[in-house]
Every structure is written in C-alpha cells, then in structure tokens.
Amino acid sequence: GEDVEQSLFLSVREGDSSVINCTYTDSSSTYLYWYKQEPGAGLQLLTYIFSNMDMKQDQRLTVLLNKKDKHLSLRIADTQTGDSAIYFCAESNQAGTALIFGKGTTLSVSS
Amino acid sequence: DTEVTQTPKHLVMGMTNKKSLKCEQHMGHRAMYWYKQKAKKPPELMFVYSYEKLSINESVPSRFSPECPNSSLLNLHLHALQPEDSALYLCASSQDSGGSNQPQHFGDGTRLSIL
Numbered sequence: 371g372e373d374v375e376q377s378l379f380l381s382v383r384e385g386d387s388s389v390i391n392c393t394y395t396d397s398s399s400t401y402l403y404w405y406k407q408e409p410g411a412g413l414q415l416l417t418y419i420f421s422n423m424d425m426k427q428d429q430r431l432t433v434l435l436n437k438k439d440k441h442l443s444l445r446i447a448d449t450q451t452g453d454s455a456i457y458f459c460a461e462s463n464q465a466g467t468a469l470i471f472g473k474g475t476t477l478s479v480s481s
Numbered sequence: 482d483t484e485v486t487q488t489p490k491h492l493v494m495g496m497t498n499k500k501s502l503k504c505e506q507h508m509g510h511r512a513m514y515w516y517k518q519k520a521k522k523p524p525e526l527m528f529v530y531s532y533e534k535l536s537i538n539e540s541v542p543s544r545f546s547p548e549c550p551n552s553s554l555l556n557l558h559l560h561a562l563q564p565e566d567s568a569l570y571l572c573a574s575s576q577d578s579g580g581s582n583q584p585q586h587f588g589d590g591t592r593l594s595i596l
Contacts (some may be wrong), residue, residue: 403584412487412571412589413524458523467537468514469585471523 376459376472384481388446392459392472397440399461403469404433404444407456416444416457446477454479484508485588487572493594494562502557502591504572513555514585515547516571524571530555531577562595569593 373395382388394402400421405413419426419433419442426433432445446453456474463470485506494500504513512531516524529537530549538547544566546558555572569590576583 401584405587410592412485412569413573413587415584415586418584467529467531468526469524474521474523 374459374461374470374472376457376475378473379476379478381478381480382449384449384451384479386449388444388449388453388477388479390444390446390457390459390475390477392442392444394440394442394459394461394470396461396464396470397437398464400466401462402433402435402442403460404431404442405458405460405471407458407474409455413458449477449479451479451481453477485572485574485586487570487588487591489591490589491592491594493596494559495596496562496564498562499558499560501559502570502572502593504555504557504588505553506574506586507553508574508586509552509576510574510586511552511577512575512583513549514573514575515555515557516573516587518569518571518590520568528557559593562593564595567593567595 375393401418403418404416406416407413430447434443456476458474459472460469488503515527518524526539527541528547533549544561548556569592571590573585573587575585
C-alpha cells in the first residue's frame with residue numbers, strides 16, 4: 371500500500387536553511403504536498419508540487435521532487451523562530467480520494 | 482486565516498452526552514472530509530463526502546455520525562464516546578475528490594476531550 375516516510379526531528383539555528391526530506395511509495399500521485407502544523411492549530415497547506423515538475427519555488431520555500439527515487443524535499447531559506455512547527459509530507463492515495471501523511475517532522479529553530 | 486471554519490474550538494463531554502462538531506467552507510468545494518488526529522501523530526481519515534454524498538467511511542465506529550446538510554456544511558454527531566476518542570478533529574475541503582487530487586484545505590480543528 372501507499373506509505374510516506376519522514377525523519378522525525380530537525381533542529382536548526384535562526385537564519386540557517388532547513389531541509390526536510392520525505393520518501394513516498396505511490397508513483398501515480400498527481401500532486402505531493404507539504405503541510406505545516408503549529409501547536410494547537412490545524413494543518414496549513416504550505417505548498418504542493420505537480421508530479422511532472424522537478425522544482426517549485428515560493429518565496430523562502432523550495433520544493434524538490436525526484437520521481438525516480440520517489441524523494442521529496444522542502445527547503446526553508448533563512449529559517450525563523452516562527453517556522454518552528456511540525457511539517458507533514460503527504461501524497462494522494464491511488465483513487466485520489468484521501469491524503470496519505472508521513473509521521474511529521476518537528477522543526478525546532480533556536481535563536 | 483483559514484477558509485475552513487470549525488466550531489467549537491474546544492469541547493469537553495461526558496461519555497453519555499450527545500454533541501455535534503460543525504464545519505463550514507465557502508470556497509465552492511464539493512468534497513469535504515473529517516480527520517482524527519491524536520497528539521504527535523498524523524491525521525487519520527474518517528469520512529469523505531463528495532457532492533454531499535458519503536463516499537468513504539474508514540470503518541469508523543457508529544458512535545460517530547457524519548452529516549452533510551449542503552455543499553458548504555459538514556457536521557459530525559457524537560454519541561456515547563469513549564475516552565480514547567479524545568483527539569483533535571479536523572475538517573478539510575477540496576474542489577472535488579477522486580482522480581483530480583486537488584489540494585485539501587484544513588480548518589483549525591475541534592479539540593475534543595471525553596471525561
């Protein structure tokens with residue numbers, strides 16, 4: 371079945387770049403997603419990438435997709451303390467009816 | 482600000498109570514979802530409504546009863562819940578479901594505590 375794997379923790383200093391990695395199994399996913407969840411809040415759709423793209427940039431966020439290796443990464447440039455949160459990688463299931471989430475990466479930013 | 486609105490934000494109820502969670506979106510989306518999220522875990526899908534009809538029930542116990550009165554509203558009726566049902570309940574919507582893989586937009590959730 372579909373599966374999404376992420377590392378659980380990442381700690382960076384303010385101003386550094388953060389890179390959160392994700393691997394997925396379902397090569398038929400049309401889109402791959404990154405969601406951010408701050409403490410006590412819901413999930414915020416950060417960005418998503420269409421499967422026929424290699425890269426997408428949106429201000430401080432860069433998403434890289436390697437379809438051959440089924441590897442997705444999210445780079446946050448100039449990481450700020452407000453970026454501290456849990457980041458979920460997600461793909462659609464084969465029917466496109468539901469999201470399959472990774473376990474989430476907790477990003478901790480120290481000043 | 483989220484475009485999916487959930488009420489209430491917090492709910493404490495006893496095991497014999499009946500309560501409802503509400504979700505509203507005005508983005509014209511035709512698919513709506515309920516997820517359950519336990520602490521430090523990813524969300525787990527419970528129900529999917531597509532064009533106001535229940536299309537997916539992920540083997541959820543009958544003490545959870547979803548309802549979609551119209552294309553903008555989604556309710557989750559709760560009755561005789563167990564302590565292990567305490568969690569964050571998230572509502573989401575997307576343009577439609579099935580095949581198009583449209584992004585899902587989430588509300589801030591209702592934090593439910595069962596005494």
